[in-house]
């Protein structure tokens with residue numbers, strides 16, 4: 001082919017150049033999204049957007065650096081998918097609470113395995129409303145109170161395990177200690193399963209939970225979906241979770257379900273049972289039953305939960321509860337080891353209020369300084385770094401135009417470290433949350449469990465478990481740093497969950 005009569009280019013090369021030009025036009029058009037809305041933000045790289053920052057720095061550091069530079073509302077790109085990052089408390093309040101009806105859904109930025117479309121965390125519209133209203137009663141204070149004996153049993157194993165691991169003054173890897181405790185607690189409170197992963201760190205539940213959560217974003221389907229969001233209708237199965245591990249949990253849940261069907265009515269009082277009660281035998285079966293069309297709230301209620309929904313939600317609870325709660329405990333122990341004054345004050349409170357009594361739901365929720373300490377740990381090391389909503393229709397948020405479908409993400413850590421709201425924000429200081437100071441905390445600047453009607457459904461369970469475990473640990477041990485303790489701990493940037501990169505080694509001295 002002749003170009004302007006000057007030189008000739010083979011047609012195959014011309015074809016390639018045209019395709020490249022079209023692809024470039026596509027990505028440039030996509031990435032002009034925020035320019036069209038007049039929203040500031042860093043310049044994206046064609047196709048990748050800001051994915052290279054996510055991979056290199058992780059969400060936490062990327063969000064904090066960009067917030068410093070572009071303010072509390074700016075646009076970024078996950079591949080070619082626009083994401084508005086917000087840290088303005090007023091905008092957050094509007095989105096999570098006041099304008100919730102316009103932001104009911106979480107974006108399916110990348111549509112992972114179709115199986116999870118039936119999970120309460122992923123479901124949208126009336127399907128979410130139905131699942132949330134069916135599952136919420138499981139986490140009432142009364143249900144939590146009734147679970148005290150189950151957690152108490154797991155605490156006995158935690159203390160026994162801590163004794164063994166710390167024998168001879170050895171450093172204890174706290175992620176391992178608390179990972180096993182959290183797994184035992186989820187299994188018994190959620191599924192009535194008595195596993196003792198604390199005596200057996202190679203327990204398949206622990207191993208598979210770790211495997212399942214080892215999220216990999218380096219696969220071709222994932223990158224294609226980020227670069228060409230339109231293809232997501234066709235690319236529905238993006239295997240970022242480890243399928244072998246998910247299959248393990250599917251089998252474990254199926255066998256727990258089979259046990260229930262043979263058990264006497266009233267034998268179980270956990271959330272698996274609640275789902276079974278809401279389950280309809282002639283509902284759909286199998287993962288294919290996931291929701292592609294919205295039936296409407298009343299029709300869902302009438303239909304009850306399907307097999308696919310029971311399974312997807314059981315597994316979601318496993319996964320949502322494991323890393324979050326165990327990392328909260330890991331960082332709480334680090335904060336106590338590096339702040340002996342706080343640890344001393346907390347032990348005094350525990351001794352005065354509990355003495356030698358075992359921690360229970362009621363007695364730990366009465367401990368003010370424990371609550372302050374847990375909150376400050378959650379501020380500094382929020383296990384979840386971002387929370388997201390999607391506009392279900394065109395709207396505005398505090399004057400900013402938000403088109404339907406836009407992913408609006410709140411950078412939790414940027415908020416938690418913002419010196420406008422938190423004086424000396426790098427300092428661990430539980431007194432920020434004292435009854436006298438609490439009222440001075442700017443609303444919607446502390447969001448470890450999210451906010452509004454779609455906040456964390458498991459918050460009460462997580463706080464109960466964490467508070468009972470800290471109280472039991474301080475009744476039995478002094479937590480100290482060891483030569484292996486990394487101060488400050490490096491954070492694993494490759495995960496959306498805040499966890500130490502190199503483990504958390506501390507010493508536990510028996511009291």
Ligand code: HEM
Nearest residue numbers: 120121320321324325384387449450451454455456458462
């Ligand atoms: C320290 C522990 C935990 C932390 C920090 C945490 C944090 C969060 C956050 C930030 C969200 C998003 C909220 C929002 O978008 O506004 C969330 C949602 C969720 N969490 Fe948790 N979580 C924890 C423990 C748990 C536990 C123990 C469970 C279950 C047993 C759980 C189940 C869920 C579910 C199912 C959702 C989605 C709720 C919905 O979409 O309706 N989480 N969590």
